[in-house]
Amino acid sequence: MHEVDMTRALLLAMEGWRQSHTPQVPRVGTVHLQVGAFTCVEPDQLVFTWQAAIRNSWLEGAELAIEPVALLGRCLRCSATYAPEPERGYRSPCCEHPMEEIVQGRELRISSVDYHLPQPGTATASLGAVGQSPPVTTPPFPASALRP
Amino acid sequence: MHMPLEDTLGLNLLAANQHQAAHNREHFDAWNLLCLNVMSSPGAGKTSLLERSLPHLAQEFAMAVLEGDMTTQLDAQRLEAVGIPVVPITTGRACHLDAAMVSGGLRLLRDRLDPASLDLLWVENVGNLVCPAEFEVGEHRKVALLSVTEGDDKPLKYPVMFREADCVLITKIDLLPYLTVQVERIEEHILQVNPRCRVLRVSASSGEGLEPWHQWLRQEVALQRSNLAAPGPDPQRIAAPALSALM
Numbered sequence: 001m002h003e004v005d006m007t008r009a010l011l012l013a014m015e016g017w018r019q020s021h022t023p024q025v026p027r028v029g030t031v032h033l034q035v036g037a038f039t040c041v042e043p044d045q046l047v048f049t050w051q052a053a054i055r056n057s058w059l060e061g062a063e064l065a066i067e068p069v070a071l072l073g074r075c076l077r078c079s080a081t082y083a084p085e086p087e088r089g090y091r092s093p094c095c096e097h098p099m100e101e102i103v104q105g106r107e108l109r110i111s112s113v114d115y116h117l118p119q120p121g122t123a124t125a126s127l128g129a130v131g132q133s134p135p136v137t138t139p140p141f142p143a144s145a146l147r148p
Numbered sequence: 149m150h151m152p153l154e155d156t157l158g159l160n161l162l163a164a165n166q167h168q169a170a171h172n173r174e175h176f177d178a179w180n181l182l183c184l185n186v187m188s189s190p191g192a193g194k195t196s197l198l199e200r201s202l203p204h205l206a207q208e209f210a211m212a213v214l215e216g217d218m219t220t221q222l223d224a225q226r227l228e229a230v231g232i233p234v235v236p237i238t239t240g241r242a243c244h245l246d247a248a249m250v251s252g253g254l255r256l257l258r259d260r261l262d263p264a265s266l267d268l269l270w271v272e273n274v275g276n277l278v279c280p281a282e283f284e285v286g287e288h289r290k291v292a293l294l295s296v297t298e299g300d301d302k303p304l305k306y307p308v309m310f311r312e313a314d315c316v317l318i319t320k321i322d323l324l325p326y327l328t329v330q331v332e333r334i335e336e337h338i339l340q341v342n343p344r345c346r347v348l349r350v351s352a353s354s355g356e357g358l359e360p361w362h363q364w365l366r367q368e369v370a371l372q373r374s375n376l377a378a379p380g381p382d383p384q385r386i387a388a389p390a391l392s393a394l395m
Contacts, residue, residue, distance in 0.1 A: 002279040005242060012164050017157065026153075033161070040278045040308055086304055090340045098343035102311075108161040108282075114154050 003045040006108070007053050010046075013110055014059060026115040028062040037071040038105035071105030165283055168247035172286025175254065179264045182372040183271065184365075185285055187309060188293035189302075190275030193319040195223045196352040197293065198270065202232050204362060209267035209369065214253040216245040216274045223272065233260055244279035245271065247286055267369060277302070281309040289314040289368055294338075296320050296329055303337040310338050315346045315364055322351040 010033070018026060035041050043066040050064040074081050075092035081103055084090045090099040160166065176183045186194050202211060212233040215224040224236035237245060237253045250271060257263060271287060273280040292313035294302055297320060303310040310316060316338050318331060335347050346364055350357035 009161050013159055040282050098340045100343055110157045110159045112154050112156045
């Protein structure tokens with residue numbers, strides 16, 4: 001159920017991004033999302049709800065590509081990095097120290113968006129081989145675009 | 149055919165919620181109150197704990213409750229009965245409160261009282277061990293409850309909630325004589341996920357352990373006040389323009 005709310009958050013973020021391109025409506029090929037293992041999001045379910053949510057919207061056809069990010073903790077006793085296995089708990093295998101520091105695994109981040117801007121007069125611009133050409137990187141869109 | 153574009157965003161999925169949560173927190177700071185987000189699975193005893201604790205604490209603190217519930221106002225009615233102002237927030241389909249819902253609750257609260265007169269604002273979240281952990285509402289502290297009947301494995305199965313908590317209350321300890329669960333194992337599992345949180349054993353029905361819990365609250369209220377009174381930028385002055393923008 002929480003994937004529905006996460007999808008809503010994702011659509012809200014995408015809407016803010018779209019507005020940064022106004023008046024054009026970008027045609028999105030792929031949204032790249034990093035999902036950490038130490039979050040409440042199940043990637044498969046998120047893709048499922050995404051596909052349902054974008055139907056008949058400006059994002060129709062856009063793919064949600066999820067890059068899973070494993071959980072890594074750092075043992076504060078010996079500085080070793082370790083991947084906790086929920087079966088054996090979250091203590092470090094080296095020193096049995098509790099998981100004080102999380103190095104990675106809390107990500108819920110839209111890392112990038114592959115898209116085309118329709119050229120004037122060609123409303124049906126082909127998406128082509130998205131991601132094959134050197135990407136053009138534009139500055140991150142302003143957080144202010146997200147304000148409700 | 150033109151080149152495909154790629155925007156590098158690095159944007160947190162929850163950025164919009166976090167923005168609203170920060171906005172809520174500015175208000176809480178301007179009102180000089182401590183806001184607590186109380187979370188647990190359904191039936192762990194959030195409302196029972198508040199029913200028991202609030203009458204005690206009311207002798208020292210002015211308080212109000214924002215009460216999240218999916219469909220009913222039953223919990224809000226229970227808490228109104230102990231004489232504390234309660235604003236119910238019915239979330240409908242959503243299984244957690246988000247910062248915008250709490251902002252809406254604050255507007256309703258302001259119709260009834262001046263929030264600057266409060267010392268403590270409780271946000272009782274929807275019963276759920278998963279989503280509320282990810283959606284902050286502007287709280288200063290997160291309190292998670294885990295009842296002894298839920299088993300000692302829950303901190304390992306739902307680690308994000310226990311990782312995020314500042315205080316974990318192990319509830320219903322009056323039932324321990326009837327159970328095989330070992331409370332020490334529950335504590336150990338919480339602390340391996342989050343060694344920095346305060347773990348306390350309580351029973352709302354017998355009253356056992358409530359005093360250390362109330363003592364923790366007193367300490368956090370005092371800490372919050374000293375943080376706000378600390379030299380540096382005056383939070384009230386910073387928050388003032390934002391206040392008029394929202395309300």
